[in-house]
Structure formats: C-alpha cells, structure tokens
Amino acid sequence: MFSKKRGSIKYLIISNQLKSNDRFDFLSRAAKVYAGARNPVMIDLPSVIPLQIDVTDEKSIAKAAEIASDVSLLINNAGSLTGASLLDGEMDKIRLAMDTHYFGTLGVIRAFA
Template sequence: MEISKQIALVTGANRGLGRHIAQELLSRGAKVYAGARNPEMIDLPGVIPLQIDVTDEKSIAKAAEIANDVTLLINNAGSHTGASLLDGEMDKIRLEMDTHYFGTLSVIRAFASIIEKNGGGTILNILSVLSWVSSLNQGTAYPAAKSAEWSLTNSFRLELASKNIRVAGLHVGYMDTDMVAGVTAPKSKPADIAKIAINGIEADSYEIIADDLSRNVQQRLSGGVKAIYQQLF
C-alpha cells in the first residue's frame, strides 16, 4: 500500500499512540481524519478533526457520512479501567468490551462498505501483547477485551478479503503513554511504534509485532498454558 495515496481515519487520535500515528501518516503524505470523542482536543496541524465516539453508533454513522473517502482505517481508540473480571465493577468491564470489541466491530461495520466503494484498502486494529496473555497487574478485564478484539480481527480478515480489504493487527507491549503512566516496566516510545505500524501497513503485513515482549509471548503460545503462565506450575 502506498501511504501517500491513502485517506486515513485514526480513532483516538487526540493523544498517545493515535496522535503519533496520525502524525506519521501526515509526514508520508496521507490525508488524515483525526477522530476523537472531543475533537476540540486535537492539536495536530494538517489533520481533519472528526467527532467519533466508538461506543456510540449514532456518532459512528455521522462520522462515516463525513469521512466517506476513507481507504485506511486505524482502530486505535481504547480504554483501560484496571478492572478485575472476578470482583471489578461490571460497568467498567462492560466499558472495556464496549470500547475494544463492540466499538471496533461497529466502526469496521460502518466503514467496510466505504473502503470497498473506494477501491479497497486496509484496516489496522491496535491490539496488545495482552490479547495473547493476561496479567493481574493490569486488571483482567482489559486483556479479555483485547483477546476478543484479536479474534474479531481474525474473523474480519476472512470476511473482508474478497472485498479487497486487508485487516491487520498490531501487537505491542507497554508504551510511554498516559494509559500506563503508573507502570515502571520498560516502555516503547509511541513515535517509534507509530513508524513500525505504518511500515507494516505499507508492507501489506497482516500481523505487526512491534516489540520484543510481544515477539517473545507469540513464540511461547505454541507451548500452551505451561509456557505462558509458568507461575501456575
């Protein structure tokens, strides 16, 4: 895919990785809609601010009417409540699923026909190493939602291939963003991950592994529970 010829929509583009992805796309010549619940918070020159709340289907439909020339969709909007599946507040658990699973599902359903009409293109879902492995440190609701989003990504790969739409997933560990400000583990720079993500799109990759942590976990998946959760044995 030639990035300079694309019209992109990045959700959650007002800060963190989403902002860096929008900036990287701009630097490579793409037209960029920067989506956010509060578009007035978008301060990146050159983008087109777009109001979109991925948990609100009416908001998604309105955004699709405006950004009807999109060929590249990047589902980056996220939430992280830190809730536990066992005893966390159900509203927080639902928010994780509404954002990462149902939100991504709704945005893809709204824009797939647009991308097909425009000649095809790519959808990138920003996943996580936590779509492959759970961690008590970050709450268990978030990994469960990201795992569901990974499965959704695989399903859409199959459903949209015949429509000339490639569906990719980015797996990444901790990044230096507000979402994990309290984490003391090593973190990647969002600007570096944005470059890796766009390079992967440009190379027509289905799966983009952004760091050593994600690469290591991926390699251990074939070993089953014992390889992933050694603390249980």
C-alpha cells in the same frame, strides 16, 4: 521505505489524544487525514481534519462514517482503562471495556467497510 510523493491513501486515526509531537511523519504523504476523537478539540495535529467519533455510540460512528466516507485505511487506537477484573470487578466498568475494545471496534470496522 515510503515514497516522498503524496499518496492516494486517506486515513482515519481514532484516538482520544493526538498531539503534534506524536510520530505521524508518514501522514504528510497521505492524500487526506482525518483524526477522530470523542472531543476533536483535543486534536493537535497539523494538516488533519478533526472528526468527532465515540466508538461506544452507534450514531456517532455512523455520522463519522458518513463524513469520512472516502477513508481507505482505518487506524483505531480508541481505548479505555478501567482496571476492572473480569472475575470480581464492577460490571459497569467491564461493560465499558467491552463496549470500547470489542463492540466499538467492531462497529467502526463495519461502518467503514
């Protein structure tokens, strides 16, 4: 059970669609919350700091890490759905999936470590 007291954890949640009707009740007890997305205008969560980040862009990751250097817990929900088969799908779509889900995740982890 989470304490009702405001904590010291500073979160960064990366997702392209964060809406106020999503279940993020625990965030009200965080010291600070950043919400990252390729287009931060799409972020609709009260009491969060919108942050532009594209996990497939190293410069974008570095800038976000510089701005949110106080983050202590990272939640990365960034993703892409191409539907491409690894065996016979279009290589551009496969590269996008790998860049987003593998290399992008690794880049974000390294930048915020």
